[in-house]
Amino acid sequence: MGIPAKDYTKVNPDRMHDVTQNARKLSIFYTIEVELSRLIGSWVPRVSGMAEKLALSRILYEDADHANHIQIRLLELRLTEKRVDEFRQRTAPCFTTLEHVDDEVAFMAGLFRVVKPALLADYRRHIEACPPYVDEPSVRFLRQIIAEQEEHIGKGLSLLADRGITWADTAKMEAQLRDELWDLTASKGNLTDGSFVGKNPVSPPRPTWPNGVEQLPATADMPEYPGTYDGDMQRVVHDLVFSELEAAEIFALYVYEYHQCPWQFHWESARICWDEARHVELLLNVLERYGGHVGQFPAKAPGYEEFMHLQSPVERMIMVSVIAEGEVSTDTQTQHREAFRKMGDDLTAMLKDYEMADEIVHGQFGRRWAKSLAEQLDVDYDSAFKAARAALSKFKAQHPDAKGGSQIPLVRLGADEEGSKRTVNITAKKLLGYSDEEIDRLVKKSGGTTIEEKTV
Ligand SMILES: [Fe+2]
Numbered sequence: 001m002g003i004p005a006k007d008y009t010k011v012n013p014d015r016m017h018d019v020t021q022n023a024r025k026l027s028i029f030y031t032i033e034v035e036l037s038r039l040i041g042s043w044v045p046r047v048s049g050m051a052e053k054l055a056l057s058r059i060l061y062e063d064a065d066h067a068n069h070i071q072i073r074l075l076e077l078r079l080t081e082k083r084v085d086e087f088r089q090r091t092a093p094c095f096t097t098l099e100h101v102d103d104e105v106a107f108m109a110g111l112f113r114v115v116k117p118a119l120l121a122d123y124r125r126h127i128e129a130c131p132p133y134v135d136e137p138s139v140r141f142l143r144q145i146i147a148e149q150e151e152h153i154g155k156g157l158s159l160l161a162d163r164g165i166t167w168a169d170t171a172k173m174e175a176q177l178r179d180e181l182w183d184l185t186a187s188k189g190n191l192t193d194g195s196f197v198g199k200n201p202v203s204p205p206r207p208t209w210p211n212g213v214e215q216l217p218a219t220a221d222m223p224e225y226p227g228t229y230d231g232d233m234q235r236v237v238h239d240l241v242f243s244e245l246e247a248a249e250i251f252a253l254y255v256y257e258y259h260q261c262p263w264q265f266h267w268e269s270a271r272i273c274w275d276e277a278r279h280v281e282l283l284l285n286v287l288e289r290y291g292g293h294v295g296q297f298p299a300k301a302p303g304y305e306e307f308m309h310l311q312s313p314v315e316r317m318i319m320v321s322v323i324a325e326g327e328v329s330t331d332t333q334t335q336h337r338e339a340f341r342k343m344g345d346d347l348t349a350m351l352k353d354y355e356m357a358d359e360i361v362h363g364q365f366g367r368r369w370a371k372s373l374a375e376q377l378d379v380d381y382d383s384a385f386k387a388a389r390a391a392l393s394k395f396k397a398q399h400p401d402a403k404g405g406s407q408i409p410l411v412r413l414g415a416d417e418e419g420s421k422r423t424v425n426i427t428a429k430k431l432l433g434y435s436d437e438e439i440d441r442l443v444k445k446s447g448g449t450t451i452e453e454k455t456v
């Protein structure tokens with residue numbers, strides 16, 4: 001008696017996977033999802049369109065999440081952690097080609113017209129060969145992956161069509177890329193060992209931003225505030241849009257770079273990238289409600305520039321995730337939320353409160369991973385922390401302050417992160433694991449203004 005097939009439309013109902021076959025093919029999918037995540041991480045700062053950046057940030061998280069599901073299943077199928085780590089150190093040429101191509105349209109076309117459709121076809125073939133009963137744990141998440149990959153392809157193709165890119169425009173590049181795909185039927189998937197996306201990262205010193213946005217270096221003067229209520233609100237929200245955008249771009253680079261970290265780190269980084277992209281979206285909504293638009297003012301990426309400027313992987317992680325996110329941003333978001341509330345804008349205050357919840361998770365991420373990376377690289381955490389704090393202060397001293405006064409509570413907050421305008425969110429700091437002494441020190445430094453959150 002043959003193996004019972006559940007679905008008689010299967011191409012090869014007799015070719016059910018045994019555990020080894022299943023693990024072998026899933027390991028190829030794992031490499032592909034990891035490489036996709038790194039590749040997309042490298043491109044979030046490099047694509048120019050806002051719609052592309054926001055869509056790619058979500059896709060980045062979902063692909064990183066696919067890799068996470070597959071990793072869990074691979075360990076269940078009796079693979080060792082060491083073997084799984086090795087699967088993150090191999091690639092197919094299509095990925096490194098798309099990493100190094102210098103044309104964003106070629107990247108988008110390659111990703112959505114070649115790589116993802118080929119992956120979708122392989123997932124479908126794989127699921128058709130999953131044995132009944134025993135492999136349902138794989139089938140369950142593979143169905144979700146298939147649905148998300150279909151959505152990614154649809155979204156990507158629509159973005160290309162919106163830009164007026166025809167199917168013929170990228171045909172030659174796509175043909176080359178098709179020759180560089182993996183092969184699910186080959187024993188090791190035709191993957192190259194020892195090479196992978198991000199092995200020698202090529203991140204740009206400044207992100208590429210939408211056409212029509214004048215990007216200034218961090219040290220340049222910004223124009224004065226317009227001086228009217230609407231103008232000042234538009235200006236401050238416009239600044240916030242770009243500070244969230246540069247955060248999404250930095251966390252995308254966390255996925256692209258830092259290959260020495262375990263996948264858990266990249267998976268969490270990808271989620272933060274998507275969080276920041278959603279913060280951009282909420283602020284675009286606020287900007288629109290206040291009558292503003294993207295490109296109305298020049299914009300700067302000081303956080304991104306600082307991140308690229310620092311060489312030590314531990315110091316840059318401390319600077320962004322421990323100081324800027326955990327220590328400062330949990331307070332800044334609280335103050336922004338309260339300012340909107342005072343102005344009677346309850347919708348924005350509610351959106352900001354969600355953002356604050358995200359910031360606590362981002363700060364917890366920073367404290368956990370910066371310490372573990374320091375340990376892994378044998379770096380003294382306290383010295384790295386001091387160096388990061390010093391680098392940040394030095395860089396900040398070069399940033400001119402925004403000019404022009406305003407009586408609007410939100411605008412008045414400015415960038416005064418250390419002084420008397422700072423309100424310390426005690427509840428957030430406790431959730432981040434700060435000791436009472438550390439909290440006291442922060443409160444003293446800020447002149448004693450504090451806030452405690454109501455919990456449910
Ligand atoms: Fe954010």
Ligand SMILES: [Fe+2]
Nearest residue numbers: 247325359362
């Ligand atoms: Fe954040």
